[in-house]
Amino acid sequence: xxxxxxxKDYLGFAVAGNFANHLGEAGEADEFxxxxxxxxxxxxxxxxxxIKGHNSFLGTYPxxxxxxxxxxxxxxxxxxxxxxxxxxxxxxxxxxxxxxxxKYFAAFNDCSIRVQDGNKLSTKKNWGAKTKGISQDxxxxxxxxxxxxxxxxxxxxxxxxxxxxxxxxxxxxxKSYSYFFEKLKDWMxxxxxxxxxxxxxxxxxxxxxxxxxxxxxxIAAGATAYTDFGKKxxxxxxxxxxxxxxxxxxxxxxxxxxxxxxxxxxxxxxSKLHQIVK
Numbered sequence: 001x002x003x004x005x006x007x008k009d010y011l012g013f014a015v016a017g018n019f020a021n022h023l024g025e026a027g028e029a030d031e032f033x034x035x036x037x038x039x040x041x042x043x044x045x046x047x048x049x050x051i052k053g054h055n056s057f058l059g060t061y062p063x064x065x066x067x068x069x070x071x072x073x074x075x076x077x078x079x080x081x082x083x084x085x086x087x088x089x090x091x092x093x094x095x096x097x098x099x100x101x102x103k104y105f106a107a108f109n110d111c112s113i114r115v116q117d118g119n120k121l122s123t124k125k126n127w128g129a130k131t132k133g134i135s136q137d138x139x140x141x142x143x144x145x146x147x148x149x150x151x152x153x154x155x156x157x158x159x160x161x162x163x164x165x166x167x168x169x170x171x172x173x174x175k176s177y178s179y180f181f182e183k184l185k186d187w188m189x190x191x192x193x194x195x196x197x198x199x200x201x202x203x204x205x206x207x208x209x210x211x212x213x214x215x216x217x218x219i220a221a222g223a224t225a226y227t228d229f230g231k232k233x234x235x236x237x238x239x240x241x242x243x244x245x246x247x248x249x250x251x252x253x254x255x256x257x258x259x260x261x262x263x264x265x266x267x268x269x270x271s272k273l274h275q276i277v278k
Contacts, residue, residue: 003106003136008061009215010087011208012050012132013192014110015184016121016201018043018177018222025226026079027114028121034199041178043222045201046191049110049125049132050218053210057126064130068111068241068277071128077114078235078277081223082157082169082243084108084150084177085134086141088219092211097192100185100217102144107155107243107273109133110220114234121200133241134218135273145181150174154248155224156256159233160240165260166233169224171253174245177222188219239277246270 016023016032020041023029035044051058070078085108091099111131113124126132142149157169174180179187197203235241244256247269259265259272 003134003138004063004065006215007063007134007218009052010218011048011052011211011214012063012218013046013048014083014125014220015046015188015222016044018179019172019224020178021225022223025231026112027116028200031116031118031200035201043179043187045195046188046204047120047122047125047201048204048207049122049220051207052214054207058122058207060126060129062126062129062132063134064132064275065134065136065273066275067130068109068133068235068275069128069130070235070237070277071131073113073127074234074236079112079114079230080157080159080168080235080241080243081110081112082107082155083110083220083223084153084155084174084245086219086221087138088217090217092208095205095208097189097208097211100188102141102185104138104140105150105245105271106138107135107245107271108220109241109243109273109275110223120202122202133243133273133275135243135271137271139269139271144185146175149247152247152249153245156244156246156253157224158242158260159229160242160260161236161238165257166229167227168230169226172224173248180221184221235277237277241273241275241277243273244270
């Protein structure tokens with residue numbers, strides 16, 4: 001299958017604030033201060049980034065695996081957001097999401113505009129075609145729990161600029177997400193059904209009206225914290241973006257660095273995304 005074509009028939013949603021400190025580093029903590037969560041470390045909510053057939057910018061399919069197009073908006077501070085994408089089946093009955101079944105995962109770049117304009121978060125997440133990234137190396141999920149394969153995986157991200165590789169996001173274990181596995185799944189079902197319009201977040205039921213026509217749901221689980229370089233450096237044309245979601249029990253950080261530097265490295269248990277900013 002061609003994943004990029006296939007995902008055109010999926011709904012695209014993402015989780016906001018699922019790693020400690022990410023929102024503060026992204027300059028979004030103030031806008032999110034109006035959102036109250038049940039638990040201190042809970043994610044803040046979810047937002048749509050692609051809704052097929054929607055009569056707004058959300059109807060534009062933004063996903064690509066080779067480039068990020070700035071569409072002339074480099075001055076609005078574009079940042080990589082390195083994440084795990086969950087490719088899920090879901091059950092929708094009586095206008096409610098009743099189950100989400102994660103089937104595969106992949107490296108994802110929830111690329112984002114960092115302008116503070118008081119608009120909904122979704123407006124900074126899809127500004128045209130080829131503004132998001134997913135790796136075509138999808139990995140089957142054996143068991144979406146602590147016992148499963150995802151417990152062994154780490155996320156790392158880098159920018160190669162003028163021939164120099166810089167860490168962009170802090171290398172983080174997937175299981176260090178604030179919410180993951182069953183806790184995330186149960187929370188997402190609740191949020192998709194119940195999230196209200198507040199601050200930077202929207203009521204989500206409006207985006208699920210045609211949900212019965214979707215093949216599945218693509219969920220970006222949340223972005224890692226940034227390195228010092230990542231906090232201060234926004235994307236420029238010509239930058240190369242690398243996001244790796246790799247089995248840290250099978251591959252070392254050095255393996256990842258070697259791969260990026262063009263050395264012949266076998267990464268058998270890794271989802272790799274490589275995009276060029278244009």
